[in-house]
Amino acid sequence: MCFGAVMLGGVTRLTESGLSMTDWKLLGRPPPRTQDEWMVELDKYKLSPEYKYKNFDITMDQFKFIWYMEYGHRMWGRTIGAVFYIPAGIMWARGMFSPAIKKRVAFAGVLLACQGLLGWYMVKSGLDHNNFLGPSDVPRVSQYRLAAHLSSAVVLYSALFWSAKDILRPALQFDPSKITPQLASFRKLVISSKGLAFITLVSGAFVAGLDAGLVYNSFPKFADRWIPEDILAQSPTLRNFTENPTTVQFDHRVLGTTTLALLSAVAVQAARLPLPTRIQYAAFALGTMGWIQVGLGISTLLLYVPVPVAAAHQSGALVTLSLAMWLAHEAKFLKVLKKLPK
Template sequence: MLSRLARPCFQQASTVHKNFLSNAKNWAVRKGQSTIAAEAALKQGASIAAKEGTTATSRVVGWWMAGCAGMCVGAVVLGGVTRLTESGLSMTDWQLLGRPPPSNEEDWLVEFEKYKQSPEFKWKNFDITIEQFKFIWYMEWGHRMWGRTIGAVFFLPAGVMWAKGMFNSAMKKRVGAAGTLLLFQGLLGWYMVKSGLDHNNFLGPSDVPRVSQYRLAAHLSSAVILYSVLFWNAKSILKPALEFDPSKITPQLVKFRKWTMSCKALAFITLVSGAFVAGLDAGLVYNSFPKFADRWIPEDILDHSPVLRNITENPTTVQFNHRVLGTTTLAVLSFTAFQAQRLPLPQRMKTAALLMGCMGWMQVALGVSTLLLYVPVPVAAAHQSGALATLSLAMWLSHETQYLKMAKKLVK
């Protein structure tokens, strides 16, 4: 059935690519550029089309990838709540295909006894009740099973569509990369949890049982990269980038594309910085804004030695860096959104830029609220989700400007 649906639903992106490339070549020739320059522009545009893999890809594939991307959003949100409720170390074992929850009180007691052997119980939750344990256990179990569900929704249809010939060569590479990322993500999750179950990691007098902030940041980063791959390819199929008239492309528009790329990069880096904040509970130090207590620069910002350790291991420094990154990102997002309204851009692109700028302000407001309110779970979860929403809007805007990359040669 999927193969039958593929034929009538072939993406019109192929026509969009061809029209733009033809217009670009004709414009270059009319402007007196050499045939070699025109052909160079044509080849670069063709390369974009090949990389996007949309020239012969069914919309069924696009919707499948969009669905998987949406499920990745759910996993990131659920993972954030799991971390905020300190539920991540409640399950002390890992099985590839998972297992059902305990079915009776005896099974729950067995599970509780396993947890009692963990550093978290020994040093932190020694007074937890069985009912409280059930809550955190179900949180972690739900997060893990959601991840396995994503695996099933991705790999089973991928196998069918691959066998039916619904992927072109470029899309096969993308699907293969996404599948590899998905498998890696699952293994990395357990590798992260193991860091919080090893008693040797918590021998110091002030050590707090929790997962490694490095592994937490890696786990979140890989999830976001997987989401980004799925999001970008789904959009390329379902809503291709806008076609530009080469004769109307100016150096200002080409420069605008660089700003959109900066927005995307800064949104991602700030998001990863937030993982270190979460991993070190850095949101619970200096709950004031904009100053750190009564200082602009906290006095313990370089307490650790060697100095470089402060960047990823000192909660004060981690929070300071996150504030600076957040403020910088907001400034760049706002400037880019403002520029988009001034430039002769299609309305769809102006809308994406405006939404991105508004989301940036909302995200900062959520971050400040999380800090001032001492990290309440609902507000903190909204802040973590907002980071992904901001990145998504930055990717949307960046995707819409991808043809300006080809036009750069023509402008020169």
């Protein structure tokens, strides 16, 4: 369900639906049922910067579409809360959790509660007229808050994924005396690939937040240059890395290419080393997904960000991270101990 929430959130951003609901209630509310209720919702939307500067000619049918997209995303998140908190509370009360699992459940529960608040905090940035006073400002949510919202969701998903693996299919055990430095180095390579996959995913949030996929729709060059002229056009220089669409796209390309190289190296090393079949399968799946993900990214760019392809690319980022976590979990005990057990 967390995976689905991330996917739905990506589609909501791609269809520019996130600012259609201008209020937030903790437990939600039913959708409008009559034409008069829909007019009330539309009147609220008319007070927003997005309507004033961009969607001033929106029809009721168009408004209903973006409203239902955002409503579906929010209600899906609330449903996750119910599916998590109710069973967790019952199982906790019955003493079904070990101390270690209690810590994980508490961490996930707090993060899940904060996720809804963080989502509304993000939306509010796109509803404040003071954020769009410049002549070229485009009404949209803050890319910083979008990245924080996505990162928080991915951390929550990762925590649940890792815990599920621990419980349903524990990591392989290895004889410490048979772990060679090459095998231990492979584990470090796997951990690095997991970290880089996460960083690349977060950089994609800045691409989405700034609509950076709509600049320089060519590959591998930026128009006819390897390094675009306006890559450091803003001052101070550091702002370019999070506020200049060209720089953000450039960084995402570099990160994506570097991640692909690392994932390919993991797959090649897995084929060369005497590893269990479970680890080799996970490594090959990760390397294959790396190439698919880059292909989806290039297609998204060259086709000017069509929603289906872009949504597949965003979902592919989480699939790639999932495979990296799967592999890292399988190789969790593949390390050289400082002191061998007696």
